[in-house]
Amino acid sequence: MKSVIFGRYSNYNTPIHRIDPRVKIIGMIVFMVAIFLPLTKVGSTSQYEINMSTATNFIILGIIFLIQLILMLIGRISFISIFKSMKTMWFFLFLIFLLNILIPTNPTAEQTAFNLGTLAISYSAIFSTAYVFVRLVLVVMITSVVTSTTKPMELTFGIEWLLYPLKFVKIPVHEIGMIISLALRYIPTLMEESERIMKSQASRGVDFKNGKFKEKFKSITSLIVPLFMSSFIKASDLADTMEARGYDPKAKRTRYRMLSWRWVDTLWLIVIAIFLGLIIAQCVIGTNYMLLLMNII
């Protein structure tokens, strides 16, 4: 139960913790864009071009990795938690590798990394798997940085604030914010509840870790059914409570805690903007520039 994807909030007071949640969310989006930009030039045919862009891509991803590593160190995020979240993704990665291999590319001899029986495995298959892997690690890292340095409530405020413009196209931003914050609010409660139920069932001899598939299935049922039951009860209780206190989704709401913007936040925002600029610049001219350079020489 402890190995949830992405870190839980950890109560330190580091510079990263103190950044405004809005800045952190924007920063996270920028990083995600940087991580997922399709750096490989689509349609390039020459082996040389492909090699070049592959190298550049890994250099760029490496730089992103270094930056995120520094952010993690500043924010005191445990590396163990990253490994733990990766653990749940191994299967996923394996599947991607398998798919990449099985897509028939008929590599030429020079493109073949090695032969697996009758199957020729191309460099590109290995590289694309490596891409996915590296990107996943990077995404997990940056999300962990944000989620473990920002209180869930702050995160919701941030999201709600950033979504605010959508209000003008009749999207119920407040309600979405409320739903997100309720969902986040109930994660720890659900975890506690499931721990409690697991303990009750463990007392009845259930072994959640070992056992055959059928036993495992049964033990999961013995957790899920009570969890659903109690969640429904909690949800309807909550709805009653909110109604009794006069909750009206249409009403204008005030905040108990206000987000306060400090000059450091502006600074961080500028840094992020520069980073974004660099990434875009690299994307537009990066590979081309390199090739250009090569051609001139």
Place this chain on the structure above:
Amino acid sequence: MSITLKKVSYYYNQKTPSQRQVLKDIDLNIQKGEFIALIGETGSGKSTLVQQLNGLLIPSFGKLTFEDDQTKTVIYDIQREPSYDKKLNPVFYKDKKIKNIKELRKRVGMVFQFPEYQLFETNVLTDVSYGPKNFGLKKEEAEEKAKQALELVGLDSSYFKRSPFELSGGEKRKVAIAGIIAMNPDYLVLDEPTAGLDPVGEKNMMELFKKISDTGTTIILVTHNMDIVMEYCNKVCVVEDGRISSISTPLELFQNDSFVKLSSIDAPYFIKVARELINHNLPIDIKKVKSIKTLADEIRRVIK
């Protein structure tokens, strides 16, 4: 036959910023056949303590032994790092070797607060026989045990095929408790089993536990109701801030002036009445007050 905890310390959120020691060097021995109460303020660590007894929580340090008539099994013995320093963060051993955890769980049945949340099967009988089946009984044997347990908690055969979810709160709780009793544990741990019941329901529930106790099962009961402690238990442990501050018979505990004044724990009703009378200058001898009857005797004696 007995269970012994020795120097058991437990930390929540070990090795994180919110690390906190909840149990501090607990020594506790529970003999076969006892009906023992654990009392103490909310948050003093009672629930944490009882969960050590069947290995649901494994302590940071400490030893748990399980003694049979002939054999003595050390379930675990986790030692402190020699360089342990109270001020610095304690060093934790990584691998905690635990033997026979399943056997321990079979021997020590555990009923949590609001146990009705553990029900999940489609009918009462299968739900109750789930535990025994997990501990290796065949389906028929398990159902036989389940029927006996249901009978004991007072649910007749008309309940067997009903869905546990359509029962009343009290009945659900009985089903859940039957689910533990059906495993035939030697020790039954009850963590505030009567929370949220009306007085009659509470009384019935306690009579049930007394019946179970009479079959030779050891009962460990966490409760806030001192009248229950007085009436049913032959031993009472007071847990205060993660330590066991006293072990005695209920009467010794409640008659002790200094204790009742100091702690936030209430006394049983008749002891409170006796104390009030003493406060109002009726020279009753508190040591002679053992029940409502002896209180009445004392009042009579004093008035004469």
